[in-house]
Amino acid sequence: MTLALTVLEIVTPVFALAAIGFTWVRLGYDYDTAFVTRLAMTLAVPCLVFVALARGTIDAGDAGTLTVATLAVYAAMFIAFRLICAVMRLDVRTYLAPLVFGNTGNLGLPLALFAFGDLGLGYAVVVFAVTAILQFTVGIWLVSGGGNPLRALKEPMVLATLLGAVFLWKGWAVPAVALNSLNLVGQMGIPLMLVTLGVAVARIKPSGMGHVAGLSVLKAIVCTGLALGIGLAFGLEGVTLGVLTVQLATPVAVSSYLLALKYGADAPPVAGLVVVSTVMSVGFLPIVLAFFV
Template identity: 35%
Template sequence: MLLRIVAILFPLFAIVAVGFVVGRRKRPDLTQANQLNMDVFVPALVFAALAGKPFRPENDIPLLLATLALVAGSGLAGWALARATGIAPKTLVPPLMFNNCGNLGLPLAVLAFGEAALAPMVVMFMVSNLAHFSFGAWLLDHKVRLMTLWKVPSVMATFAGLAVGMSGVALWEPLLLSIRMLGEISIPLMLFALGVRLSDSRITSIRLGVFGAAMRPLMCMAIAGVLLMLFDFPPLQQALVLTFGALPPAVLNYIFAERYHQEPEKVASMVLIGNLGAVVFLPIALAFVLP
């Protein structure tokens, strides 16, 4: 089991490590690459995953609701924790609420559970992503305009993919293959960019960073455990719910904190230490869910 977990996680952390080393030595500017990833490759991945399978509400809606419960439950627990510890809620809540389901969650799902796990993990990713760009942005700045959310390419790809999946119309296979190939660029690029981004981060608040890094997976895995006890999910969805709970804080938390001037150094510490802590928490989650 240990060797299997190492084999699953090694490609993820190896690519992140390469990005970290390149980031330290070369200081590459990935602004354009990251923009292309968010505007072209990730939307292609989302569309291909959703349009390439029939959309069955009885299968996908329970997972969607479970993801909402994980995100909202983590946010409420984070708010209570912030009030109890005296930490600014706008600093602590987002890193506990929004996890790295894009950079780490998508490739981890495929490596651990096979291609069948990609589409349901894309559903979880998009629920979390929509919540982050809407409620997460509003939490940091109540003046943010949410009506422009539909213009985000990955959001448009989500609705387009769902429309094709619900219609039952099968896309021409060469066209779907072309879109899928574009989408496959996104995962290694996200991992590499994560390593480069982490190489630029600085740990200025070690105690807060360790605290947030530990509470993020512990609280969300506890919420996931409650959901799995209360509701009867299929085996694959059970595995994805618990794995989703173990993921570290999203790098986007740091980007938002920097944009809205909400103690970005502290948030960066939680993100950096949290992603390093994934070496501990992801094997624990996989040990529970791997057959």
């Protein structure tokens, strides 16, 4: 009973904020998704990422191991889902990236914060940064059918990640006045991302529910199993293992749908994956969290 209450305390604030965004749109109120997303991804989240790394609350060695482990999990997921696409005769350009990349930002960061505290958030930022860099390079290359993956270097979040990693590695201290200011700006990121997640889910019209439901279950099982197995193989334990597993167990990212729209992939099935996997995560993620809290 105590475990159930603990998990409930962790996931309730996360899904409550998403529910606010969902309800807001359903009531017919305006929500400028483009502005809020730009504010979050250009300013708030880069500040959040930089502060989490530069503050030095996480161990640089553990962060390095977690980075390599995350890359290894993604390599395994790319292989696994590429084979699944081949067996199920799914269009790689449409399905591969959404099946691989989870919602490590909007959903993963808040879950890590509430489940593991500031330390967990710091490690979650590492996984999120790896995810974002891969999604804006390899992910865009897959969805668009080509292009220059180096465009990710122009993203503020990627630059903030690299700069924060340098501060963490060198042990440099950020002046308190600057750190406090950046931290305050960064605190906007999590609530903005969660409310926007709810708004996005409310506006997406899913397609082929039965088909995407099976893929959503498959994604959850494969990603969780690979993250846990590879994390253990790398010697991760405690918070780092929990963060890696929970982050990569998150549902299909809303950004996968946006990229499908932008680059002309088959967007409706991706929209279905986002909605169905997100709804399923309400029941699935608490089960995953129960193993680590």
